[in-house]
Amino acid sequence: MYSEELIDVENGIQSKKIFWEEGIYHHELETVFYRCWLFLTHESLVPEAGDFIVAKMVDDEVIVSRQKDGSIQGFYNYCTHRGNQLCPYEAGNARGFQCNYHGWAFGLDGSLQSVPFKEQAYRKHFDQSKWGLKKVAKIESYNGFIFACADGDAPSLREYLGEMAWYLDAWTNVPGGIEFLGPPARSIMRANWKAPAENFVGDAYHLGWTHASALSVIGGPVGGLVGNDEPPPEGIGLQVTTKHGHGFGCLWDLGPTLMSDTVPEIWQWKQDHTPEIEERLDAWRARTYSGQWNCTLFPNCSFLYGTNAFKLWNPIGPNEIEVFTWAFAEKRMPEDMKKRIHSSVHRTFGPAGTFESDDGDNLEYCTQVNRGQVTRTGVMNAQMGLGEERDDPNLPGLVGDYISEISHRGMYRFYAELLDGATWDDINISGDLWKESLMKATRQDQESV
Ligand code: FES
Ligand SMILES: [Fe+2]
Structure with missing residues (x-):
């Protein structure tokens, strides 16, 4: 199997080569990026007929447009x-x-509408109706978030999001919906x-280590994490992984911490609107509404809900990406609040944001060290929380502690499955079989008791 040398799912170990090698990258283009649903944009950025944005699906550019209907x-x-x-x-x-x-x-609908002096130039050997624009195989939106997929045999977007959709509803399906606040910053x-x-x-x-100085400036409840002086208290949040590699962590109650000096009334907003989430969904998801989420929708779309930064990591080679950063807010929020959320997002996670700069150095070095021929024969460890995964009857996916790496392991489990499968039929394993390989250590611990 292609992934055998690269990903050890049961033990939570990955080869460093996956961050560097050209051959693996080209294999990913076919097995991961061609096959998976990729984030393009949000419906709020194309509200009127004729509105369009040009999105990236790796190296392919796609015109996403609102039609007359x-x-x-x-x-x-x-x-x-x-x-x-x-x-x-x-x-x-x-x-x-x-x-x-x-x-x-070409028309908005992609049809070829006019060809300069067609009759004289082409005479009869030209069928204009056959030369419209090429459509992307699948395009769908979930609560306003537009994704596309190049593989016509892929499952629907809802199916692809799988268990993750249940969690996403907590904040993407609020009355009036979500609004993206202007075009993305690109870097x-x-x-x-x-x-x-x-x-x-x-x-x-x-968090407490990479972002120690930024967190100490912000202070407040997150100030306690600075410098990893003490382990974080039990039960401060949780982490979830799902069948198709999507995963997230949620830090309870601290959602708006990073924007609270610029948008102090955001705490009140969360409190005021939590009861309606509980009424519409349930108490559990209502709690996540005021939490701070870190999330990746596999493969390359991430966000921080609470901080309200939405990210796309579009590959431009094995060791380089273009980063798109959007700010988002609830559409029903007052305009002034949205404006301050917007600047808070770019102050923290924009290209020159304090937190983005902290992370950028680590992420670049995690990649660039693999230039070393010997270095890249090494492996990476994602064993935190191994054996602690829980299959909670009330929560979709698998659940672990907030500070753990269960979501890393879940992401790489699905990644390995994609690398090895020839089609969606090979990889779309049914039911909960996917949990077994991730929970092997848990099972062994239980058997040895
Ligand atoms: S009209 Fe000739 S390349 Fe477009
Ligand atoms: Fe970070």
Whole structure:
């Protein structure tokens, strides 16, 4: 099996080569990025007919546009004549798109609408109806978050999100929905895409150490984590992993900590709106509404709910990514509150944000050290909390302690499955079988008692 030398699921160990080697990266492009649902944008950024943004699916550009009937479509951003890039803009509103090279013009619906002096130039050997834009195989949105998938045989987005959708509903399905606050900040990081993906999926361990100085400036309840002086108290949160590698950690009650000096009324907002989440969903998810989440939706989309930063780690090679950072808020929040949330997000997790700079150094070095031929023959350890995973009857997925690496292991379990499977039929194992390999250490501990 391809993954055998790279990922040891049961023991929580990964080869360092996965952060560096060109061959593995190219295998990932086919087995991970071609096959999985990738985040494109949010519906709030394309609210009106004709609104469009140009999104990235690794190296493919996709024009995501709101159609006249209100639906969303995705077309690859190239002209079907001689293949020029069609739309050179990041976003806008248009009735259609006209190519800069010879002037072919396409409608919002992707159809080829006009070809300069078609009759004289082509005479009869040209069927205009066949030369519309190429559609992305699948495009869907979940509570306004738009994803696309290049593999027409992939499961639906809802199925792909799987158990994670149950958790996401806590804050993505609030009355009025979520709004993305303007275009993303874009920056380059010299890191493999999995370095930030695993950091966001479950690395609560680094908070007090990597971010010690930023946290000590912020103070308040998170000040206690600074410098890892003492282990964090039991039960401060939890971590979850799911079948398709998505995972998150939730730190109870401290959601808005990182923005509370710029948006002090956010605490009250959370308190005021928690009862309605409980009424709509349940008490458990209502509690997560005021928590601080770190999350990765596998493979390369991450967010911090509570801090309200939304991230895309778009690979541009085995050891480089383009980082997209959006700020988001509840649509029903007062405009002034949204404005301050926006600046708080970029102050902390924008390209020049305090926390982003702390993380950036570590993520780049975790990648770049593998330039060393011997260094990259080493392995990485994600054994924290091994044997402590719980299959909680009330919570989807597998649950572990807030400071653990169960989500890393869950992410790499699915990653390995993708690397080895030829199609979705090979990898879409049914039921809860996926939990068994992750819980092997737990089972062994139980048997030895
Ligand atoms: S390449 Fe676009 S019109 Fe020719
Ligand atoms: Fe961090």
